[in-house]
Amino acid sequence: MTIDELHDYGLMTMNDGEINGFLSSQRTGVLGLPAEDGPYLLPLSYGYDGDERLYFTYLVGSRSRKAELSEATDIARFLVYKVDTMYNWESVLLTGQLTPVPEAEWEALEERLSDVWRPAVLESAALSGELSIYEFRIEEQTGIKHQGLPPSLEPDRE
Template sequence: MTINELKRYGLEEMREEEIETFLETQSFGVLGLPGKRAPYLVPLSYAFGGNSSLYFTYVLGEESKKEQLTDSADRARYLIYNAETMFNWESVLLEGTFKTVPPSEWADIADELEGVWRPEIFKTAGTSRNVKIFEFEIVDSSGIKHTQFPSEHK
């Protein structure tokens, strides 16, 4: 079914302001990078840099497929979602481009990066490994939500 067909069951498209609020209140999603055989999907936390960008911090090993695919990607997609119940959920799909943030500019985005949720293992590993920050410049966004019980459950 299409989004328009699902609207009669309570599905709603999110307005731009709702998408921005959602991005401000969430902290992780799934990054989809173009791959040779299929998309390369990576769960990844983010920092929201306002309505036009996200920041991703990569903790890199000697060879990082994620870094290689990010460096070569013309565009990528990032899906953020929150499903509290089967009747109360939201999701936002972003499309964008990448730009490496040089270490000399990290202080400029320190406020955005402070307090970003990430698994403890990556916080610990980040102090002893190579770290790279990417800015994901949002070129397109869409969001949908369902926040009500269907009529038969009311």
């Protein structure tokens, strides 16, 4: 079924304002990068500028597949989703360009990245590891949501 056909079951397309609000309220998603052996999927936390850019902090070692693939790709995708119940969820898919941010510009991003959620193990490792920051410039965005029962399951209100 297409998204349009699913509207009959209560699925709604999100407008730009709803997408912006959703991205602002979330902190994690899944980055998809093209790789020779299939898509490379990576759960990441992010900072959002409230408009058209996300920022990712990578913990890298002497060799990092995510950094290598990020720098080699022209187009990446990032999926942010939230599921409360089977009848209440939201999903935003972003397509855009991913580029490393020069270290000289990191201080300007400090506020955007200050409230980014990170697992405790990565916070600890970051104290002794090498970091990189990447900017994801949003070129396309689509969002869908379902909030409430599908019309066929709604109680009659006669």
